[in-house]
Amino acid sequence: MTFNPSKIRTSMLSSSVALGIVSCVGLFSAPSFAISPVAVETIKQEKLHSNLSVHGTLYGKQDVTLTSGVAGRLTFVATPGKLVSKNDVLAKIDLLPLQLAKAKQEVMLERAKINLNFQKQELARLKRLAKSNSAAATQVDQAQNQHDLTLTDIKLAEIELKVIEDQLNRAVLKAPFSGVVSERYERTGSEINRAQPLVSLIDINNLEVRLYVPVKYLKYLSLGNELQLSAGQLDDPQQALATVTAVIPATDPRAQSFEVRADLLANHVESWASGQLVDVVVPLSSNTEELIVNRDALILRQQGVHIVKIKEDNTAEHVAVIVGKGQGDQVAIKAKDKDALKVGDRIAIRGAETLAQGQEVEIQPAL
Known part of the structure; x- marks a missing residue:
């Protein structure tokens, strides 16, 4: 057999061209994906009841710092920690100067009447x-x-006498409500001026919790809502209930929170202290039904949050969503394209992280 080098070169060239064509066909054909197994749940529509945990501080509803009504020398001041009832004496100013002034004024009044x-x-x-x-x-x-003129002098003397009597009443400082003296600012024997602080009185029988809640939750709070309070050790916390009495819709531009006040129930106040820090559970109940999915369905990306909807032909579709409030493993969502999601749609809750748009999936039972 005769060896022909030109035929060999021609044959090799044909093979190379054929391989190149096959390679080009593989290069420009659409990519194919393996069928991925996923677990799914359906979208539900319902009212979501969730809770928000915040810190609060207890205050007596009538806590007050009491001041002196007149200038003079202190003859008595209640000590811190003293338990007092309404109208009990908290402080007393030396009455002698005022009593002498009253006696003098009574004589002046009598003299004016004689002159009249x-x-x-x-x-x-x-x-x-x-x-x-x-x-x-x-x-x-x-x-x-x-x-x-004498008649006018009598009227002036009567008014001055009433002023002195008022000063005598103010010289004895009485408790405006039942409570505990928390602080004493002056001691017996001190010379004090009018309106100078003497004692602080806390209202231990009417405690309220004050807390600050992010302003985005303002619509969920209203008067009469019940809050759960707790404090102390985690294994045996001290607990109480409080009822919302004030929702103050004013917020600091930086903090973006508003104040809420709630009264402790009467049978829960004995074991709590004014100024005590507490943990407060705020219920956030919506009046409208929302689309609810499992938290595991949320996929966080730099572009935002999205979920993967499994279409009827078992292919994946990525849907961008806005996440609302949540409770446990459930969370409210809203599709950025309002027609992209509806009740009953199947949503991937496992195996969705690597799914591409349009990729075929195999439905696996949820664990």
Whole structure:
């Protein structure tokens, strides 16, 4: 057999061209994906009841710092920790200067009344004389003026006497409500000025919790809502219930939170202290039904949050969503394209992280 090098080169060239064509066909054909197993759950629509945990502080509803009503020397001040009832004496100013001033004013008032009687008699006498032309009209006018001035002096003296009596009442500082003296600012024997702080009184029988909640939850809170309070050790926490009495819709631009106040129930106040820090569970109940999915369905990416919907032909479709509040393993969602999701749609909860758009899947039973 004759060896022909040209035929061999031609054959090799044909093989190379054929391999190249096959390679090009493989390069430009659509990529194929293996069928991926996924677990799915369906979208539900219902009202979601969730809770928010925040910190709060207890206060007496009527906590107050009481000041002196008059200037003077302290003769008594209640000690911190003293349990007092309404109208019990908390502090007392030396009454002697005020008592002397009152006695002096009473004498001045009596003197003015005596002078008024004299002026009345003198005025009546001059009026009788004026009728018989025995007294000048100017004398009558002067007597009338003296009478009126004396009457005014009596009124001023009576007012001054009431002022002194009020000061005597203010010199004895009484508890405006039942509570405990928490702080004493001055001691017995001190000379004090009017409006100077003397004691602080806390209202231990009417405690309220004050807490700050993110403003995005404002719509979920209303008067009468019940809050769960707890404090102390985790294995044996101290617990109580409180009822919302005030929702204050004002927020700090930086904190973006609003204040809520809630009264402790009467039978729960004995074992709590004013100023105590507590953990508060705030229920967030929506009045509208929302689309609910399992938290495992959420896929976090740099572009945002999305889920994978499994279509009827068992192919994957990525849907961008906005996440709402959650409770346990359930979370509310809203599709950015409002028509992309509906109740009953199948959502991948496992195996969705690596799925490509349009990839075929095999439904596996959820664990």
